[in-house]
Amino acid sequence: MRICDGLNLAKEFGNHFAYLLMEFHLKKSREWVFLHLNDELAKKDKFIELLDRYKNGEPLEYITGHCEFMGRDFEVGKGVLIPRFETEILIEKALDIASKFNAPRIAEIGVGSGIISISLALELKNAKIIATDISLDALRYAKINKDKFQANIELIESNYLDKIDGDFDIIISNPPYIAANYPLDKWVLNEPKTALIGGEVGDEMLKEIALIAKSRSKYLICEMGYDQKLSMQNYLDNLGFQSEFYTDLAGLDRGFIAYNKGK
Numbered sequence: 001m002r003i004c005d006g007l008n009l010a011k012e013f014g015n016h017f018a019y020l021l022m023e024f025h026l027k028k029s030r031e032w033v034f035l036h037l038n039d040e041l042a043k044k045d046k047f048i049e050l051l052d053r054y055k056n057g058e059p060l061e062y063i064t065g066h067c068e069f070m071g072r073d074f075e076v077g078k079g080v081l082i083p084r085f086e087t088e089i090l091i092e093k094a095l096d097i098a099s100k101f102n103a104p105r106i107a108e109i110g111v112g113s114g115i116i117s118i119s120l121a122l123e124l125k126n127a128k129i130i131a132t133d134i135s136l137d138a139l140r141y142a143k144i145n146k147d148k149f150q151a152n153i154e155l156i157e158s159n160y161l162d163k164i165d166g167d168f169d170i171i172i173s174n175p176p177y178i179a180a181n182y183p184l185d186k187w188v189l190n191e192p193k194t195a196l197i198g199g200e201v202g203d204e205m206l207k208e209i210a211l212i213a214k215s216r217s218k219y220l221i222c223e224m225g226y227d228q229k230l231s232m233q234n235y236l237d238n239l240g241f242q243s244e245f246y247t248d249l250a251g252l253d254r255g256f257i258a259y260n261k262g263k
């Protein structure tokens, strides 16, 4: 089997996927693969095994152990949410708000692989960032990535902010926000449920986080589901926040920045 034949086998999942899997298998760059399409495919059984793992629902990022986010290579694996591209918008919004403060105090709820807190820490040298998660697997990956990027963040195992004292300028979160009965594809089903499901309706954790922010933060910045704007807008209004919602690149409602008028 030649390299191009191997690529063809994987192309049912798209060209980009096929090349990523091949690059990972051969430990070579895309340029190298392009220039060697007619070479014999080394360890072809191993490549087919990788493809089968994907066909059986193992996400590509778990197979390769890597995911790119904001141009940086984060380590991921079973037990941690795979970073999603749209979360880059959340970071942009947070950087904008953080620029109002000299040394912003930031808390993240649900750090996962660390993409949010680490990306913020690398841009905001004066920020004091503390991040929690209830998942030890997630915290393990967050620590690996924190060390990899030498990011100045503190990681705490905690339900919400229960184990942390004090107030913050910004609370940020990309919490689980999917409804319990929402149909998920087999790859997403391999990601941790605690990172995906927000409750029966989906917005339960977002509302809990808004309640926490009401007493402990000037700003709350969150990602949310495409169908949660109305309920979150009402909820935030009732708590006395002034909120602004944003959309993702597909034009879907995706998150909000809420200013706590009482703080």
Ligand SMILES: C[S@@+](CC[C@H](N)C(=O)[O-])C[C@H]1O[C@@H](n2cnc3c(N)ncnc32)[C@H](O)[C@@H]1O
Pocket (backbone or CB within 6 Å): 081, 082, 083, 084, 087, 109, 110, 111, 112, 113, 114, 115, 116, 132, 133, 134, 135, 138, 158, 159, 160, 174, 175, 176, 177, 194, 195, 196
């Ligand atoms: C959607 S993932 C987001 C991960 C990462 N921040 C990102 O954007 O890729 C939500 C994270 O919240 C964590 N989580 C769920 N319930 C939590 C709770 N009650 N307190 C703290 N973290 C929680 C999950 O373990 C998961 O890592």
